Amino acid sequence: MSTVLYITAHPHDHQTSVSMAVGKAFVDSYREANPQDEVIHLDLYNLNIPHIDADVFSGWGKLRSGSEFSALSAEEQAKVARLNELSDQFAAADKYVFVSPMWNFSFPPVLKAYIDSFCVAGKTFRYTESGPVGLLGGKKALHIQASGGIYSEGPAAEVENGHRYLRTVLGFVGITDVQAIFAEGMNAFPDKAQAIKEAAIAKAVEAAKSF
Helix, strand or coil, rough: CCEEEEEECCCCCCCCCCHHHHHHHHHHHHHHHCCCCCCCCCCHCCCCCCCCCCHHHHHHHHHHCCCHHHHHHHHHHHHHHHHHHHHHHHHCCCCCEEEEEEEEECHHHHHHHHHHHHHHHHCCCEEECCEEEEEECCCCEEEEEEEECCCCCCCCHCCCCCCHHHHHHHCCCCCCCCEEEEEECCCCHHHHHHHEEEEEEHHHHHHCCCC
């Protein structure tokens, strides 16, 4: 049995959002093909994700200096403990499905906050004399991204920073098998928007069967 984290970074649901509609089609198809697997939905807009702030840095510093967890302030304890929970959950999973829209050439900031929660030295990567090494090798990920224009290819691909960044950071922690489904061009070609959406959904349904 595999554990799949279904990570969505959109404030809307599948009825309004194209990326969420494609994501739902994928996860529904995946569950049908893999009924024994556990799929955990992480709705980042309704998840407690502490930002790495002064409390977190202070708490980490105290722990590194040898202080007991009880020596941390209440704020430090709450944030550090929650970040530990998120990073432990991420490291323990086998597969990852990220769903996000493209906003201003990237993804919503809540996804960056989540990424920061699992990029933890000693847990998802480690430092060596020859540089950092990812610790999550052998796992796989899929990124579903929707955008109004075409950014997966052509001249505009140079300014696409959502999927490129996610692929880079996943590779940093050792996840090099990163697939992608792009639902793109709905605003550029409004007369084809429904067909674009349906094509992405069909691709997601098929991809889920072998993911």
